[in-house]
Structures are given as C-alpha cells and as structure tokens.
Amino acid sequence: MTDLSDVSSRGVRDDKWIPTSCALCYGSCSILAHRVDDVVVKIEGNPDSAIGKGRLCGKGVSGIMTHYDPNRLTVPLRRTNPKKGLDEDPRWEEIGWEEALDEIAAQLRRIREDDPRKLIVQRTTTVTASRVPMLTFTAAFGTPNLSMAGGGLHCGNGAHLLSGLMHASWSIVPDFEHCNYAIYFGASKGHGAGHASGSNMKLAADARARGMKMVVVDPMCNFAAAKATEWVPLRVGTDGALALAMCHVMVRELGVYDAPYLQAKTNAPYLIGPDKRYVRDAATGKPTVWDLKAGAARPFGDVDAADMALDGEYDVGGVCARPAFALLREHLAKHTPEWGEKITTVPAANIRRLAREFVQEARIGSTIVVDGVTLPYRPVAAIAFRGSQGHMNSVYNFFAIDLLNQLVGAADVVGACLGFNPASNGYPGTGRLAYMPYPDDDGLMIAGTWMGYHKPYPVAEPRLPQKPGLQDFFVMGLNSPYLDSDDREALWDKFELPYRPEAMLNFGANLLMSIGNRESVARGLAEYKFMVSIDLFETETTRFADIVLPDCGHLQTLDSRSNYPFIFSLPGGMGEWCWPIRQPVLPPEGQQRRFQDVLLELSDRLGIRADMNAAYNAAMNLEGPYRLQGDHRYSYEEICDAELKCNFGPERGLEWFKEHGVLKWPKKPEEVYWRPFADVRVPIYWEFLVPVFEKMDAIGAPRGIKLPPEYYEPLPDFLPCLSHCCQKPGFDFYAFYYRDVLHTNSFTLENPWLDEAAQLDPFSYTIAINATTGRKNGLTDGARIWVENEKGRKVAGRVHLTEAIHPEGLGVAACAGHWGDGMPIAKGKGVFFNELLELDWDHSSPINLNLDLCAKVRVTLAEENAK
C-alpha cells in the first residue's frame, strides 16, 4: 500500500538530493535530503523555498539522527498488562498489522455504534500537516473531540485567540523589513522557536543589522532579550500591567494616538450604553457612532470615519452613550506607571520612556511607497507570544499588549505588527487559495482562514457542553485542560456531560509531559478503556496504550502540504507565497507505516470511507474533477495528488511536486499590508463578552459554576495569577518555563546531537536563578536543588546562577526530564517543569481555559549537597 517505487531500489548506486520538509518542529522548513545508496548522509535547507530559504536551525540539520535512532518503533505492539499506571510495565508483545488493525477496528466500531463522541483523537502540534488526515478521520468517525494535548493550550489559547481576533492570524510578528522599534513581551520570534522560526531568524537579523531597536520584556534575558537593544526584566506574568501602564501614558499623559485609524479600523467610535453594550440603530440593528457633523448617533456604516466621535458623552434616545474609546480612556485612569511599577517591578520612569519611544517611533499619519503602492507606515510593533499569555490572565495580557499596536495604528501596515499572511489573492494560475478577512454585521473582522476548530470570532454561542474539554461552553477557549484535569469528573457531572471519553487515538503527542503534572494526567489516561498510539518512539504516554503502531518519520512520509494551513510557517512581510510538500526519501524500517495510510485503512475497516472522502473534500476544499467520489478507496498519494492539482492545475500534481519540492509565486503589497484594503474593524472594546458572560452564567450558575465576572469585562485589566497571591513563607520564586532553541517540546530530547549541544549549553538542562538571590538562599552554581510548588509537587535539577534573570524568577528550559526507557537518550535529561503545574479549575483561566503556566515555588538544596 505504500508506494515507494522511487526509493525501493536497494543496492543500486544512487546519489540524489530530494526536496522535502523538515518536521523537527512545526516550522516545517523546506529541506533537501541527500541520499546516497539508500542512506541519508546530509540534510540541508532548500534554497528554492521561501520557508527557511535554504538555511536550517540546529534541529533541522539533526533530523538524520532522529530518523536513524535505533529506539524508533518498528513493529506494532500490544499491551498484555491490563493495569495502566506510571510504574506499570505494559509488557508489550509484538503483533502483526492485521491483528492490530482488526482489534482497533473492532474497538472503534463498538464505540462508534455506541456514541462516536467517546473517541478522543489527539495529535502533536509538531507535525502540523497531520491536521488534515487527523481532522478528516475525526470528522468521518463522528467525534468532535480532536485535541492537541499540551500544544496550543500552552502556547496558546490567548496568543491564537487574540492574534486571530485582532490580526486575522494564528500569530503575530513585526514587519522585520520595515519595523524600527519592536517591543516583545515574552516572545522569541526571530530568535529561536515559533512560527516560521527559521525564516524569521534571518529577517530579525536583517532588522537588527538595519538598526531596528528592540525592547524585550521578559523575566529572563535569553534568546530575544540577549539580542535586544534593551532588556526590561519584570515580575513573571505581569506583562499586561506593563502594557496597560504604557497605554495610560500614551492616551492620558502624552495624548498621542492614531485617531483616524481608531475611527476607521476599530470599534473605538462605537457608542456604548450604560449596559456596556453597543447602542444599536433601531432600524438596522447596527452599532451606532456619534456623527460629529450631523450631531447624531447613526449606524457606523453611514458615517465618514473622520466624523466619528472618539470622546464625549451623548444622549441617544434618552440613553447616555459614550464612544468605546472614551470608556477606554477613562478605564486607563487607574493604570498609572506608578501602579504598573508596583505590579511589574519596572520603574515608572522606564514605563513612561518606553511609551514615549513607542509613540514617537510610530510616525502616526505617515505613509510609504512599497512596490509602487502607497501604504500607511507605522514602523513599531508590540509582539506577544507564549510567555506573556501563559497565565490565568492570558486574554487581558495579550489584549493589553495588542492595544499598543491598535492605539498607534500599527496593525498589518508597513513596519507594523503583522499577522502571518492572513490575506491572499490566491495562486495566480488557478485563483485558488484566495482568502481575505471580512466583516460581520457589526463591522468586526472575521479571519479569512484559520486552523482551530472554530474561528476566534464571531464568538460561538455558549451551550451546555457536549465536549469533555468544555470548549463549547468556554467559547473563548481553543484548547482545554479539562480532558486531563484532576476535577474533570466533577466538572462533567456538574455540566451534565452526556457521555464519558472511552477511547483515545493518539498521534505522536506525549500528553504525560506536555500539559501538567504527570500524576494528574496519568490518572486520566489510565481511565481510557482503549488507547491506540501511533508514534515514532515509545514515549511515556505511549506506554499507556493498548496498541502501539510504528509510524514513519519525516524522511519516510508523504504530505501534500508541509503545513496546515499552508501559510502556517510562511514568514510575514513581503517575499513569496510558497507551497512545499513532504515526500518519502527512505522506505519504512521494519513494519513502520504512515499514519495517513493507517487512517485510510481503518476507515475502510470501519466502513466509513465515504465519510472519509467527504471529509477530505471539505478539509482540502477539493472541487470539480478533483473531488473524491463515493467510497472509492483512494490511496493517500491519490488524495495528495488531487489536492495539488485542484490548487495548482493538472500540470502541478504530486509527480511535479516530488520533482520540484515547492511552488512559489510573489506576494503583493496589498496582500501583505492588507489592513487598508479590507473593510474590517477590530475590537478595542470587547462588547461581545457581555452577552457571552450572561449566557454562560445562565448555564453555569444553576449548576454551581461560579464564573468570575472580572474576566469578562470588555476592557482589559490586570488580574493576578494564583502565584501572585501566594503568601506562603519560603515560596519566593515565580517558576516559569521557556522554549529552548535546541528542543521542540519533549520530542527532540531523544536526538543525541541536540542532546549533546544542550548538555553544553549553560541553560538548556539547568534551573536558572538570579545569582544574587541564589547566593542569598545559600545556593552555589551547579548545586542540585529541589523546586517545590505549594501543593508539594517537586522536581530536581542543577541550578545555574545567572545575572540574566529577574530576582524573583526561576526559569526552566524546554519540556525535558523524560523518565521512560523508550527514549534512552532523553531519559533523565533536563528538568520536567510541568510537574509543577496543577491541572484543575483553579489553575485554568475562567475565560479561555489557558492553563496557569507559572507557579510560586520554594527552592531547597538536595541532600547530596548537604554532605
């Protein structure tokens, strides 16, 4: 079933450079694999591609050792020990594929006949191309439950929600080519990990060389901060307070903001009534603005933006109405720099200076010509990602930071904060792949393309949850901790969840390490009656499976696209659109099979091939002659071929792509800097939260679910994390983790080249503590210490005393600390930070379900130092 005709001719002298895609992280850079006589002897970047532009990070070039790891799974395994637990040996027995698939099909058939929702499908975020086959199978099977384990949830719910709502994109970056002043809040874009990480490294270096100033707000001075013009250390998790204080200075002290932008491109002029809701036009139901020329409230679409009032108080039909911006201005009154200093530890004078620099550099009102097109020019960007939003206050932290962009109009224009390619005129040859942000009835922006299970806006109607993750109740959340939390059963009871998860189909996710403390997750995992894991290695999570299927690695597999959506890892800014594929360079080892083929095979055995075909048609948007028909048994090659031909014409099928690797076409300024061309507004005032809260409260309150209303106010505030409220003596450090440039999640720890480099790095496998604080606490560099949270959960590791961290911070890199024998190189390396994270209602954001990723901890010397 696996067509490897071009690689199966073993023994024949061959020497070929094969274009394909990396999968060591979700950046999915385009690579060239050098195959000599059936052995891959080198991986290099593919210079023909816009993704990575022929250059790779350390992980990408090290893919060889992941591929050739002798610890890879090569045969299907069946558990013979019925007991599941952290200390249980699964007692694997090797079985054949027929037997494995028969058993899986029988179990899944039983579940599907009972209630298909009882199947939880889970996939790793590392291979974003897996979204299409996994989503397709999930849809065909009939379960809404597709989870990404810790992926998405950690990186996360706030970043993607806000980037989607405000920039129509999964994530944001500065327009490196034109930006003059970027302020990063807990982000490393261009300095290590993240979307388009490889491409961004060059773009950020170009910007630095050009003289772009970069201010990095972060508890730790590493990656981005190390290269910054200024490092602004702050207390962990208080980024939002700093941003609010900067907004205060801009709006209330300096009085500098981009009024025309706010009038035309945001809901700042929308009139808000005393009920915090829009004052709507009685006839059209549209939100109104105050027309300064007419002296009346009129639907927003009927008024010239320049005539819309941003301030004042107006009587509209007996109701006292104020523009949203006026409310924001008033709201910011309490967020003085002095207030900010108390929360963040950043001196008030610095906050004032940063705000002043930001508005000065924004050049409000200026334009620039790019490729013959005159465009607004705002060469500043406030960028947030994983760090600043990994907290209870995930939404407001990110919201407050993006307000900096919105206040000066630095959103998707030249030099500004950019979404990752959210507007495309499509491939010129076929017109396919065209999408553009568009407005809803209230004029607010809906993303043109998205990858989550629902778009971030418009917000779905909260309902009594039908999903164990409760995201259909918590409609502002994308990924959920409640599949695995300690209190999930109690919550499901309260919410009257009509079923319980029974089976899990896992693809490559190491859930036990990627969400929170392992005991909580293990309890949940052990409860699945049946679990299948398709994996490259016997991970800690895969050890809980009943059947394990050996997957093909990135050099053995096929994908019609290296990403979903295809723009996922395409750098922002001008340049090229680019569609790369992934193709087999080497045959499977042993009995490894591609998961895409396995899912097709399973669908045949379950008799859901027709649904599968329909789901592929939908997921790939296949049209005309390329639509998959009936229950025809297409091979995965045929499906890939159909998608490619559908998008790029009959000449550009799989064969063409196998030869060429990528297809590129140039970006236009109207696509990259789309904001002026799209008739959409973004909300600086989240009016929609008011009804969302009312509806949720109506469902939750009778069931004893108390939602804190302060999380649902339309304007952002600083709300402390649990760790900020911890008063327990001795718990002096805010522990946090960060992405290491050498590692992707828990996966690459097993790669011996990367592991070796990480062992040499002073930070990768150590616990960073401020040198002065550390010495005060009797620590010496290299000492073995225990880090313990309030609940008594603890992890051990070697301390690295450094000047490059906030005195209250405690930083741990990567998702390390494997304990299983299935990945022996990774075992015992680094520190398993997530053990310090509690998984329950109290530690999840009550609005977007983001897990609180910081913890107040106590540090003690491990016994071996006491000698």
Added chain:
Amino acid sequence: MRWGMVIDLKRCIACYGCQLSCKAENGTPPGVFFARLLKHEEGQFPTVRQLFLPVLCNHCEEPPCVEVCPTGASFKTEDGIVDIDPDMCVGCRSCMMACPYGNRYFNDKPQHYFPDGPTPYEERRTARHQTDVVMKCNFCRDRLAVGKEPACVANCPAVARYFGDLDDPNSEVSRLIKDRGGFPLHPELGTKPSVYYLPA
C-alpha cells in the same frame, strides 16, 4: 588567496545551527566539534548582556599547531587552510596543546552516538575519520572543491557568517572587517587568525 571567515556577532542568535550543521556535514564523533558555540554573560542584573561566540579553527596565518607538529601531518594549504593529513598524524596531540583556541580534537572513543552501535549515517560519515589521530575543521575543503561554501556558512539561518578571500581587499569579508572593525580572537598571540568577528 587566503580563505577567511567573518562571523557577525550582531546577527548570531546562538541557535547552534553552525555546530550541528558541521556535525551533519562532517559526521564528527561524540564530543568532537569542528564548530562550536560558546555563551558568556557580562555585567550584572539588570544591565547584563548574554554574549554568544561561535568558534571554529581559526586557520591562522601563523598556525602554532603546524609549527609544533613533528610529522608534517598538520599543514597549511596555499589558500590558507590549515588541515591535517590523517595518514601522517602519529597522535602526539602537541598541536592540541599549541592551539590556543582549543579547536583540535583527538578522535577517541566513543565513535558513535547510540550505545547500540553506529547508525547507517555514522557508518558512512563518521567511520571515514581515522581514530587515534587529531581532527579539526578544514573549512569544508571538500565543499570548497565543488564550489560550495563551508557547511556552517551556507546553513547559518541568521546569515551571520561570511566566507571569502582575505587577500582580496574588495572581497565581502575584507570589506566587512574594514568597515565594521572586525577582530580576531587573541590577536596578542600573533597567530593571525583567518576567522574574524564583527562586534555585536
């Protein structure tokens, strides 16, 4: 003609791409790094700086390693590359003691990364290297011979590395050194390295 490299510390982001692309190109055994990345901290909180320094053989114009080599195994090519002829090396390691930059390695055990034995890749690439002799970066002479830049230069994702002829005053490397105040490591030793750094 004198091959030289310029590493722009302003552009370098310490991604380890050089160290690992070098490993992939040369298949060096565990613990051997023809290219390596060093990290250093300067100053005190909060005015601290993290400094990154990628290092490799400096291909000195006055190479102390060649001078001390008793067999002539260490030699300098006409285009300025310092290399080792593994067939002539007796493994006395005096060159390792002479190299003030610590960029020479003795090819000792272990010879492969997984305890189970060499991977097919290592059988091809690592097994080419003679054991019990000294090994080091040679500016990827094999790649230069076919018109490619050294692996670490071609791969650097931040484009922080430049390669060219130091004898040509108009080459990119010469101009960068002149315009941006390029400096070698330990110039006081009089080794005249061919690897220059641009200030961060």
Added chain:
Amino acid sequence: MTHASVKYERMLSDLRMDLRPQREWGEGRGLFLVIGHFVVGIAAGAWLFALIFDRPAALVAAFALAALGGLAHLGFLGKPDRFWRMSMRARTSWISRGFIGLSLFLAGAALYLAPQYLPGTPWGSESLLADAGYAMALVGMVVLMGYMGFVYTSAKAIPFWNSPLHPALYVAYALRGGVAALFVTALADGGAGELPAVLLPLWGGITVLVALFFMLEIHGALTSGNEAARRSVHDLLAGRVAVYFYGGTLVLGLFVPAYLMYTGLTGPLSAGAMALLGVSSAIGDFFMKYATIRAGVRLPVWTHLTPQRR
C-alpha cells in the same frame, strides 16, 4: 557506565568550562608521555654526570632509561607504528627535535657502549665508530636536556607552561635526575669506589636552583594577569593536583632527600641512604612534572580582550 561514556561525560563537562583543564597529556594514555619525559630527562642527566665522574654503571642506566623513555613515548602515541614520521619537522617542531635527539642518543650510546660490554662487537671501544657514538650520544644528550622544556613552552594553549623559565627548569630537572641516578647506580656499582663528595652539595645546589626557578615561575604565572595561568597555580597548590604536588614533589622530592643530604653533610651516609636520596629525589621530580602537566589549564577563548561591542 562504560569507560568511553565516562570519558565522554567528562569531555562535555570540560567543554562547559571557561577554564578547561588539559587532559591529553598526563591522563589515561597521556601518563606514558609524562613517564617518557621523566625517564628521558634522567637519562640525559645521568649520561652527563656519568661521563664527568666516570660512572660506567650510570652510563648503562642512562641508556636503559632512554630506551625505556622511547618505549613510553611509543605507548603514548595514537599511531605508534608511524613513530618514524616524527623526524620530519625538526626545523620547527621541538618534538621532532627531541625525537631526533633521542634517536641520536640511543644510537650513539649503543655504538659507544657496545664494545665495552658486548664481547663480540665488531668495533672496538677505541674505534672511530665508538668515538662517533660518543659524539652522537653527547649531542643527543644535550638535545634531550634542552628540548623538553621547549615542548611545553611552545604549547600556546597552556599559559602556565609558557614561562621562559620552563626550559631552564627542565634542564635543571635533568641535572638533578642525573645526580640522583648516580646515587642510585652507585649501589649497583658496589665496590666501584666512593661517589665524589661534590655530588651531594651539587644535588643540593641544583635543588635550590629548581626551587628558585619554580618559585619564579609561580610568581610569574600569578602576576601575568592570565586567568588560566592563575587557575593552574591554584590547581597545583590548592586544587585538583595539589596532593601530587605536596605529597610527591615537596615531601618525597624535597623534604626526604633534603633531610638525607643534611645527614650526609654532617656525617657519613651509607650507599643505601644515598640511593634512597636518589630515588626519592627522582620520584619528586616525577611528581613535579606530573603535577605541572596536569595543572595545565587552557587559555580561555573569552577574555576581557575580546571586544564584543564598540
């Protein structure tokens, strides 16, 4: 943990350090190099004093020690079968010069000694060949005494060894070792007559010289402003290798023989005690060399001289 993995772990931990100890010379197979240098040094000194004071047994011992040193060197090499290649770069390499010196010495000493001790030797002890051997051995001896210090001085990576006093120190070690060898071989000589009385004060004089050179070298390292050299001194006097320095060098190499010399100067000293003095002095020299070699710390790549920003 296998031996290889222990070595690998230590290699990585060394690479993490700013001040990386050298391990190639002196650890593992590197111990053979220290032994080689040690015995060859004694051999050269012994040859010199044996000629001066006409001690035939010491001549033989010198030859044997040099041969042993040669073997030890071979044991150290990664590719011992290629040893002959070390003759190729005498123009620049002190190791090459040393190799030639040792070859000359061994060949010369053999030519010179053979007719004296091997009855069937085709040339006589007064022959041209024996004279040539005498000359060759003499030249070899001078090279052997001189080259070793320069091997270390030319190791630019190890600032502690870069002192100009190092060659002088190694010459002094050779001389001290030579005297010591005479003390020891006197025992073998049996009734070959009393050792000249001057040897004891000579030994004392050289020892004072060694101590002086050493202290100057330490002082130089401490005041050089070189962090690596300072770390070496620290490792030698209060760190990794201090136990070898105090136990081996000071106690065995200085206090014990000095006490014996003191008793020898104030009264008669038995041949056994003389031999003990020699052995003890030689062991001290070994540890002196061993400890200073092991104390070698590599020049840090980072220095305050590395300008990072302008």
